[in-house]
Amino acid sequence: MLIAYLLVGAALFTLGLIGFVTRRNLIIIFLCTEMMFQGIILNLVALGRYPLASAAAGPLDGQVFALFLIAVAAAEAALGLTLVVLLYRYGRSLDAGTLTTLRDP
Amino acid sequence: MENLLIALLVLGALGLFLALPGGRAHLARFAPVPLAGAGGVLAAVVLRAALSEPQRAWFAGLALVALAAAVRVVTHRRPVYSALYFVLLILAVTGLLVLLEAKFLAAALVIVYAGAILVTYVFVIMLAQQATAASYDVRAREPFWGCLAGFLLLAIVGMQLLSGGAATAAGPAAVGTVAEVGTRLLTHYAVAVQVGGLLLLAAMVGAIAIARRKPAADGDGGESAA
Numbered sequence: 033m034l035i036a037y038l039l040v041g042a043a044l045f046t047l048g049l050i051g052f053v054t055r056r057n058l059i060i061i062f063l064c065t066e067m068m069f070q071g072i073i074l075n076l077v078a079l080g081r082y083p084l085a086s087a088a089a090g091p092l093d094g095q096v097f098a099l100f101l102i103a104v105a106a107a108e109a110a111l112g113l114t115l116v117v118l119l120y121r122y123g124r125s126l127d128a129g130t131l132t133t134l135r136d137p
Numbered sequence: 138m139e140n141l142l143i144a145l146l147v148l149g150a151l152g153l154f155l156a157l158p159g160g161r162a163h164l165a166r167f168a169p170v171p172l173a174g175a176g177g178v179l180a181a182v183v184l185r186a187a188l189s190e191p192q193r194a195w196f197a198g199l200a201l202v203a204l205a206a207a208v209r210v211v212t213h214r215r216p217v218y219s220a221l222y223f224v225l226l227i228l229a230v231t232g233l234l235v236l237l238e239a240k241f242l243a244a245a246l247v248i249v250y251a252g253a254i255l256v257t258y259v260f261v262i263m264l265a266q267q268a269t270a271a272s273y274d275v276r277a278r279e280p281f282w283g284c285l286a287g288f289l290l291l292a293i294v295g296m297q298l299l300s301g302g303a304a305t306a307a308g309p310a311a312v313g314t315v316a317e318v319g320t321r322l323l324t325h326y327a328v329a330v331q332v333g334g335l336l337l338l339a340a341m342v343g344a345i346a347i348a349r350r351k352p353a354a355d356g357d358g359g360e361s362a363a
Contacts, residue, residue: 033193033196035298035299036196036200037196037233037237038298039295039298040200040203040204040233042291042294042295042298043204043207043291044203044204044207044226044230046287046288046290046291046294047153047204047207047208047210047211047287048207048211049287049290050153050211050283050284050286050287050288051210051211053278053279053283053286053287054157054211054277054278054279054280054283054284055211055277055278056273056274056276056277056278057216057271057273057274059216059219059220059258059261059262059265059266060210060211060216060219062258063210063216063219063220063223063258064210064211066223066250066254067207067210067211067223067226070203070226070227070230073230073234073242073246074230074233074234077234077237077239077242078237080237080239081237081238081239090321090325092313092317092318092321093321095239095241095242095313095318096318096321096322096325096326098239098242099242099245099318099322100329100333102245102246102249102250103333103336103337104333104336105249105250105254106249106253106254106337106340107336107337107339107340108340109254109257109258110257110340110341110344111340111343111344111347113257113258113261114343114344114347114348115347116261116265117261117264117265117348118347118348118350120264120265125271125273126265126266126271126273127271127272127273128273129273129278
């Protein structure tokens with residue numbers, strides 16, 4: 033059963049990664065990072081529920097770690113969306129491809 | 138089992154490639170076919186093992202909903218619908234967490250993600266989205282290579298999981314109630330909770346500082362005004 037949960041988590045992470053790479057809308061790029069967080073949370077909790085035989089962690093450490101992950105995701109979403117709004121006011125576009133100011137000439 | 142995984146991944150990659158917005162309208166019509174095929178194969182596999190145990194049937198249904206919602210988040214052309222499908226994804230993941238006996242974490246996930254983070258996303262979408270579909274929403278960037286790289290990664294991880302296999306103990310049935318998780322959090326991880334609070338405070342201050350800044354035309358990142 034653990035393998036099935038890990039596979040679903042890996043699939044969520046991969047779908048988020050594909051969206052992160054291929055989409056051009058900044059908002060959807062951030063949504064895809066949140067989707068990767070979901071895959072990781074699922075992995076952590078599944079590994080806490082069905083621990084490996086050699087695991088040294090306590091029974092609830094996976095869930096506690098996932099809680100910290102939610103806190104970090106909330107902080108990241110707040111800062112990231114603020115930057116998105118600022119970039120939109122700056123360039124009137126949400127296209128990630130237009131943000132080339134820092135690129136090598 | 139490995140062959141089945143490969144077939145699933147190929148079907149999924151093909152469907153996702155066709156479904157990504159890329160100006161291939163004549164091809165995008167066929168995108169549901171491989172995706173539905175992948176979903177059907179997955180459902181058949183899991184249901185065949187699920188008939189013995191109702192918990193596995195719940196797992197199969199929730200996993201299918203989560204993956205379908207994830208595909209729609211990635212491929213939908215309108216960001217508002219992407220955000221709404223993300224709520225569906227959150228609810229499905231919450232169901233999976235309940236199956237894993239992580240009750241407090243499931244509640245926290247719904248409150249924080251579906252309640253707080255998604256509302257922020259919808260606000261930003263309303264602030265920044267044009268009325269008509271923008272050009273950057275209807276054309277993805279390199280969907281073929283993105284799908285290829287992503288599903289290659291998934292294939293490698295999946296093969297490793299299936300072959301390395303099942304060195305798991307059943308483990309103590311730790312139920313993640315508020316009391317259990319809270320005790321663990323505030324005794325063993327008390328310092329980390331403080332650091333997490335500091336991180337959230339710093340993020341809040343940073344977000345306010347960034348939001349007050351006016352876009353500077355000369356690009357020197359001018360001081361906050363107003």
